[in-house]
Amino acid sequence: MSNAVQPDLTFPKSWHRRHLLDLKSLSAEEISTFLDVAQQLKEMTQGCRHKISLLSGKTCANLFFENSTRTRNSFSLAAKRLGADTVEFSSVGSSVAKGETFVDTAKTIEAMGVEWVVTRHSTPGTPHLLSRELDCCVLNAGDGPHGHPTQGLLDILTIRQHRGNIKGLTVALVGDIAHSRTARSNIWGLSKLGAHVIICGPPTLVSPRWSELGFEVAHHLDDILPRCDVLNLLRVQFERQRARPFPSVHEYAALYAMNGARMQKAKDDILIMAPGPINRGVEITPEVADGPHSVILEQVNNGIAVRMAALWLLSGANERAKATPTSPLAD
Amino acid sequence: MNKTANRDLLIENGRLVDPSQDLDRLARLLVIKGRVAAIDPADADIPATCERLDASGNIVAPGLVDLGAELREPGNEEDETIESGSQAALAGGFTSVLCCSSTRPCIDSPGAVEFVRQKATKARGARIHVIGCLSKGREGEQMAELGLLADAGAVAFSDAPKSIPNDALLKRALEYCRMFDLPIIDRPEVPELAENGMMHDGQISLVLGLKGLPTEAEDLAVARDVRLAEATSGRLHVGPVSTMGAVDMIRRVKSRGIDVTASVCPHNLCLSDVKLQSFDSKYKVHPPLRSGKHVETLRNAVADGTIDAIQSGHMPRSREKKMDDLDLSPFGGAALETTLATIITYMINEQVLDWSAAVDRLSTAPARIAGIAGGSLITGSAADIVIIDPNESWTVDGMQFRSHCISSPLDGHSLQGRATHTIVGGEIRYRLRPELQHIA
Numbered sequence: 001m002s003n004a005v006q007p008d009l010t011f012p013k014s015w016h017r018r019h020l021l022d023l024k025s026l027s028a029e030e031i032s033t034f035l036d037v038a039q040q041l042k043e044m045t046q047g048c049r050h051k052i053s054l055l056s057g058k059t060c061a062n063l064f065f066e067n068s069t070r071t072r073n074s075f076s077l078a079a080k081r082l083g084a085d086t087v088e089f090s091s092v093g094s095s096v097a098k099g100e101t102f103v104d105t106a107k108t109i110e111a112m113g114v115e116w117v118v119t120r121h122s123t124p125g126t127p128h129l130l131s132r133e134l135d136c137c138v139l140n141a142g143d144g145p146h147g148h149p150t151q152g153l154l155d156i157l158t159i160r161q162h163r164g165n166i167k168g169l170t171v172a173l174v175g176d177i178a179h180s181r182t183a184r185s186n187i188w189g190l191s192k193l194g195a196h197v198i199i200c201g202p203p204t205l206v207s208p209r210w211s212e213l214g215f216e217v218a219h220h221l222d223d224i225l226p227r228c229d230v231l232n233l234l235r236v237q238f239e240r241q242r243a244r245p246f247p248s249v250h251e252y253a254a255l256y257a258m259n260g261a262r263m264q265k266a267k268d269d270i271l272i273m274a275p276g277p278i279n280r281g282v283e284i285t286p287e288v289a290d291g292p293h294s295v296i297l298e299q300v301n302n303g304i305a306v307r308m309a310a311l312w313l314l315s316g317a318n319e320r321a322k323a324t325p326t327s328p329l330a331d
Numbered sequence: 332m333n334k335t336a337n338r339d340l341l342i343e344n345g346r347l348v349d350p351s352q353d354l355d356r357l358a359r360l361l362v363i364k365g366r367v368a369a370i371d372p373a374d375a376d377i378p379a380t381c382e383r384l385d386a387s388g389n390i391v392a393p394g395l396v397d398l399g400a401e402l403r404e405p406g407n408e409e410d411e412t413i414e415s416g417s418q419a420a421l422a423g424g425f426t427s428v429l430c431c432s433s434t435r436p437c438i439d440s441p442g443a444v445e446f447v448r449q450k451a452t453k454a455r456g457a458r459i460h461v462i463g464c465l466s467k468g469r470e471g472e473q474m475a476e477l478g479l480l481a482d483a484g485a486v487a488f489s490d491a492p493k494s495i496p497n498d499a500l501l502k503r504a505l506e507y508c509r510m511f512d513l514p515i516i517d518r519p520e521v522p523e524l525a526e527n528g529m530m531h532d533g534q535i536s537l538v539l540g541l542k543g544l545p546t547e548a549e550d551l552a553v554a555r556d557v558r559l560a561e562a563t564s565g566r567l568h569v570g571p572v573s574t575m576g577a578v579d580m581i582r583r584v585k586s587r588g589i590d591v592t593a594s595v596c597p598h599n600l601c602l603s604d605v606k607l608q609s610f611d612s613k614y615k616v617h618p619p620l621r622s623g624k625h626v627e628t629l630r631n632a633v634a635d636g637t638i639d640a641i642q643s644g645h646m647p648r649s650r651e652k653k654m655d656d657l658d659l660s661p662f663g664g665a666a667l668e669t670t671l672a673t674i675i676t677y678m679i680n681e682q683v684l685d686w687s688a689a690v691d692r693l694s695t696a697p698a699r700i701a702g703i704a705g706g707s708l709i710t711g712s713a714a715d716i717v718i719i720d721p722n723e724s725w726t727v728d729g730m731q732f733r734s735h736c737i738s739s740p741l742d743g744h745s746l747q748g749r750a751t752h753t754i755v756g757g758e759i760r761y762r763l764r765p766e767l768q769h770i771a
Contacts, residue, residue, distance in 0.1 A: 024538070102656055123658035124540045125610025144658075145540030184540060209537045 009040060009054070011316045018318040019131045019138040020310050022147035024188040031189055034309055035157050041312070042305035045081050054312055056083035058115040063106060064141070065091040065121040070276060070300070071141050071151075075118045078307035087114065102126065103133050110134050115315055119143075137314040145179045150310055151275055152185025154302040156193065158295050159230055161302070162271055167194030170227050172218070174256055175234035175283060178205045178245070182275040183234055187215065198224050201256065204245035221256050225265045232273045233258055233283040249282055259285040263293070271295050338365035338714070338757030339378050345386025345718060349393060350691040351707035360391055362714040365757030369710060382759070384752065386718050392690045394426025394715040394753060396697040396705045398570065398594055399462065399491055399516065400645035400667060402428075405446065406435025411647040411735050413447060416667070417456025419734035421761035423643070423667040424750030425457045426715035427698065427705045431491050432464040439464035439475040441483035448484055458715070458755060460486045460703055465504055465515060471497050474504050481511045486701055487568075489516035492617055492646060492662075496522050498555055505565025514566040514592075514700060518617075519552030519577065529657055530614075531604040531621040539607060541657065544619050550576030557584040560591045568700050570594030571644055573618035575628040582637045592700045593637070595629050596644030597666065597673035598740045602626070606740065612653050612660035613738045617646055620740070633692060634683050640696040643670045647736030665736040669727055671719065673741060675748030679721075714757040723749040723763075 012033045023031070044052055060079040062072050076086045089109060100108075106117055118139040119127050124146030131138040142148040160166060171190050177183045177199055190197050199210050200218040211217045218224045236252060246252050258272060272284070272294045280286050288294060340362040347358040347370065354370070361372040361381075369376060402416040411419075413430075420428045430447060432438035438447065444461045451459030463485030464475045477488055488508065495501045495517050508515055525548040530536050532543025553569055557580055560567040569581065570593050581593045598616055603623050606614040614620055632638040646663030653660050674693065678684040684692070698706030705715050727744050729737030753761035 101651070101654065103654060121656060123656040126656045128610045129656060143540075147540070179540075181540065184538070207537055209534050212534060213538070 009037075009044070012037065012313070015313050016317050016320070018314050018321060019127070020149050020314060021127045021131060021138065021140050022188070023149045023152045023185045024147070026192070028192045031153070031156070031192060034153055034306070034313065035160060037313060038153065038157055038302070038305040038309035041308045042302070045308070048077070048081060048301055048304040048308070051081055051083060053083040055079070055315060058315060059085045059087060059113065060116045060118060060311060061087045061089060061109045061114040063089045063109060063117050063119045065102070065119075066142065068120055068141070071120065074300070074303045075139075075141060075307050078304045079311055081304065082308055082311060084115070084311065087112075103129065106130050106134055110136050115318070116311055137318050139310055139314065142181050145181050146184060148181040148185050150303065150306050151182045152189040154299055154306040155182070155186055155232060155273060155275070156189050157302045157306060158273065158299050159271060161298070162295065163229065166190060168196070169229045170196045170198065171230040171232065172198040172200050172224055172228045173232050173234060174200045174221060176205045176236050177201050177210070177234070178207065180234045182232075186232060191215070198228070200224060202246050221262070222265065225262060226267070228270060229267065230271045230273060231258060232275070233278070234275065235277065235279060236282060253282050257281070257283060257285060258288050260287050263288060263291070273299060276300070336758035337380065337382050339363050339381045340384060340714065340754065340757055340759075341377055341381045342384045342386050342391050342716070342718065345389045345391035347391045347708070348686045348690045349708045350687050350695045351393070352709055355687050360708065360716070362716075362757045365714055367708050367710050367712050367714050370708070384718065388720065388722070389751060390686060390719040390721055392717055392719065393694045393706050393708050394457075394717045394755070395424045395671060395693045396701065396703070397425050397428040397645070397667070398568070398640060398642040398697045398701060399431055399489070400428050400643055401433055401492070401647060401663075402430040402447075402459070403647060404434060404450065409649045409735070410652070413450040413459065414454040414456070415733060415735050416645070416647070417451060417454045417459055419665065419667040419732060420457035421753040422733050422750065423669070424671045424717040424719060424753055425643075425667060426717065426753060426755050427458040427460060427703060428667070429460045429462050429487060429701055432462050432469065432489060433492060437464050437469045438462065438485070439467055439469065439480070441479050444480055444483035444485050455760060457753070460701065462487045462489050462491070462516065464488065465490045465495060466500060469493060471495060471500065474500065474507065477504070477508060478511065481513055485513070486703055487514045487516055489518070491516055491518040494518050494520040494522065494552060498559070501556075502559050502563060505559055505563040505567060509563070509565055512566065512702070514568050514702065516568045516570065517552070517556050519549050519556055519569055519572065521548045521551050524548035524551065528619075530607045531619045533604055533622045535604045535607060535622070539610070541607065546574040546576055546621070546625070549574050549618070550580070553577040553580050557581065557589065557591050560584075561589045566590070568592045568594065570640070571596045571599070571618055571642055572638070573599045573621050573625060573629065575625050578628050578632040578637055582632070585637065592639045594640040594642045594697070595633060595638050596642060597670050598644065600626065600630055600633065601673060601677040602740055610657055612655070612657055613664055613742055614740050615657060615660055615662050616664050616740050617644065617662045630678070630683050633678070634688070639692070640700060641670070641674060641692045642697065643667050645734075647734050648738065649735065650737055653738040663736075664738040664740055665729065665732050665734040666739065667734060668732050669739055669741045669746070671750060672725070672746035672748045675721060676746045680747055714754060716754040717750050718752040718754075719748060720751050721748050723747070723751070725749060
C-alpha cells in the first residue's frame with residue numbers, strides 16, 4: 001500500500017462544531033483555526049498528494065442535487081487522502097427521482113453508517129434542514145446562492161499563503177454577486193479577518209443593499225483596479241439566472257473581463273483568483289488565467305486541504321460531543 | 332351527538348365588549364332560542380332552563396369572523412378538511428369563516444358551493460360562508476357565473492390566494508357585481524414581480540441568497556385595485572396586505588371617501604423577515620414576513636382604522652409538504668387557532684389596540700365587509716359569541732392543533748389569551764375545558 005504516515009496533529013481545544021453550514025456564523029478565531037489545520041494537513045500529505053490514516057474506517061457520503069465535478073471530486077479526494085471511504089449519491093436517476101423526499105434520502109444514507117454527509121442543493125437552507133434532522137456531520141458544499149464555506153476558506157487560505165495576513169488587504173469580488181455563494185462566503189470570511197472587501201459588478205447583480213450592510217460597492221472595475229491586492233473573478237451564472245441581468249456576454253466581458261490591458265493598471269503583486277470553472281474570454285482572458293499572477297490552480301489544491309480539515313474537525317467535534325454529552329456543542 | 336342543544340344561555344359576570352353598540356362594560360347576556368334576547372335582563376325574564384356560564388374575569392364578545400381561510404376540501408384533504416378547519420375555527424374563537432374558493436375542483440359552480448355548505452352544516456363547527464371564484468376555473472381570464480354562485484349562497488368572490496392579474500377582468504367583475512351587491516376580495520400581487528420569490532425582498536434575503544418578494548409586487552396591485560374600485564364604484568376588499576406602500580395608498584383613497592376596505596394577517600403584525608435566518612419553512616407564509624418598518628406601519632394602520640380588519644391567513648399545508656426544502660415547501664401554515672391570542676399578546680397587551688378596537692377588527696368589521704350576520708350582540712341577532720380568558724397563558728404547539736396543519740410561524744411562542752367557549756346560534760360548540768361545565 002502507499003506510505004500511510006501516522007499523523008501528529010493536536011485537535012484544537014476551541015473547535016466544537018460538528019456541522020459546517022456557512023462562514024457567517026464562524027468567528028474569526030474559528031476561521032483561523034480552520035486555515036491552520038488545512039495548512040498542516042496540506043503539508044502532512046505533501047501537497048494533498050499522499051495518504052495519511054487520520055480518518056480510516058469512516059465513510060463520507062456525497063449527496064449532490066446539483067451538477068458538480070470539481071467540488072464533488074475534491075471532497076472525495078479529501079476523504080480518501082485521510083484514509084476514509086466515500087460513497088456517492090446524486091439526485092439523477094435516484095430515489096429522489098422516484099419521489100423520495102430530500103430529508104428521507106439523507107436519513108437513509110445516515111442509516112448506512114456514514115460519518116459525514118456532504119450536500120449540495122439549489123435551495124438555500126437545505127444543509128441547515130439536514131443538520132436538524134441528522135445525527136452525523138453535515139457539510140455544506142453549496143446551497144443555492146447562500147453559501148459555500150469550503151470555497152470561501154480555500155480562497156482565503158490561498159491569499160494567506162501569498163500574503164501572510166488577511167487584515168488590511170483590499171479584496172474585490174467581481175461579477176454575479178447576486179447568485180454567487182462563493183461571493184457570500186468570501187464576503188463574510190474576509191471581512192471577519194479584517195480585509196477590506198469591494199463588491200463589484202453591474203447594478204442588476206450588485207444590490208445597493210450591500211453598502212447598507214457596510215461594504216464598498218463599485219460598478220466600474222477600472223475605477224477600483226489600482227487599489228486591489230486580490231481579485232476574485234466570479235463566473236457569470238447563466239444557469240442560476242432567470243431573466244438576463246445584462247444585455248449580452250459581449251457587453252459583460254467589455255466591462256468586467258480581466259484582460260491584458262486591465263492587468264497593466266493593476267498592482268504589481270496582484271493575485272488573480274477564480275472559483276472555476278472559468279469561462280475563458282468572459283470573466284478572464286487566457287493570458288491572465290495562465291499568467292504569473294493567477295493562483296487558480298493553487299486554489300484547486302487548497303480546496304482539498306480545506307476539505308480534509310473540514311472532515312477531520314467536524315468528525316472530531318462529533319466524537320467529543322458523543323463522549324462528553326455536557327460539552328458545548330456549537331452547531 | 333345529535334341531541335337538541337340547549338340554546339338558552341345566561342352569561343354572567345363577564346365584560347361585554349361589542350363595538351357595534353359602543354359597549355364595553357360588565358353585563359349579563361341572555362340568549363333565548365339561539366338569539367340575543369337581552370343585555371342585563373331582569374331576573375324574571377330568565378328561563379329556568381337556561382344554562383348559566385360564569386364569565387368572571389373574561390371578555391364576552393361577538394364571535395370572530397374570518398375573511399378568508401383555506402379549508403382545502405374538496406381536493407386537498409391531506410392539508411385540511413371542512414370538518415377539521417371548522418373545528419379549528421371554533422378553538423380559535425371564530426363563529427364565522429369565509430372559506431376560499433381555491434379547492435380542487437374550485438368553487439366556480441353552484442354544485443361546488445352546495446357541497447361546501449352541506450359539509451359545513453354537518454361539521455357543526457364555525458359557520459362556513461362560501462367565497463366563489465371570481466374567474467372561471469380560477470384561471471384569471473373570464474368571469475365565473477357570479478350570479479348563479481350568488482344564488483347558490485356564495486357571499487363574496489375571489490380567486491385568493493391567487494391574485495387577479497387581469498386588470499380588465501377585475502374591472503368588469505367590479506361593475507357586474509354591483510347588481511348583486513357582493514364584495515370582491517383581491518389578494519394583491521403582480522405575479523411577474525413576485526416571480527418565485529420565497530421571502531420578503533430586503534437585506535435579509537440578500538444575505539441569505541433567497542429570491543425575494545419585492546414590495547412593488549404588492550404595491551402595484553394595490554394601486555390598481557383602489558383605482559378600479561374608484562372607477563367602478565364597486566365593492567372591493569383588498570387583503571391581506573403587508574407593505575407600507577399598500578397602507579399609504581389605502582389611507583389616501585379612503586381620505587377621498589372611496590369605499591375600499593383592507594385587512595391584515597396577525598403574523599405580519601408581530602414577526603419580521605429576520606425569522607427566515609433559520610431557513611425554517613414554518614416562516615414561509617403568505618403574505619411574507621416583512622422587515623420591521625413594514626410591521627410597525629401595519630400595526631399603526633390597524634390601530635387608526637386604515638386597515639379595517641384582521642384575517643387569520645389560514646393556509647394549512649400537510650406536514651410532508653412543509654418538511655421539504657424552502658423552495659419546494661409551499662407557502663402557508665395554520666392560523667385559525669392562534670389569531671386571537673396573537674392579537675391579544677402583541678396588540679392589546681402592547682397597548683396598540685384596546686379591547687373594543689380589537690373586537691371591531693376581528694369581528695364587527697369583517698362581518699360588515701363580508702355582508703354577513705355577525706360581529707354584533709345587538710338584541711335579536713344570532714347568538715354567535717366568544718368568551719375569552721384574556722390571561723390564559725399557553726405555548727403554541729402545532730401538534731395540539733385541531734387543524735391538520737401543524738406548521739405555524741407562531742410555533743413555540745408563549746401567548747396570552749384564549750377562547751374558553753365558542754357559541755354558535757346559542758349552542759356551545761367549543762369549550763376549552765370540556766370537563767368544567769358551569770351549570771347553575
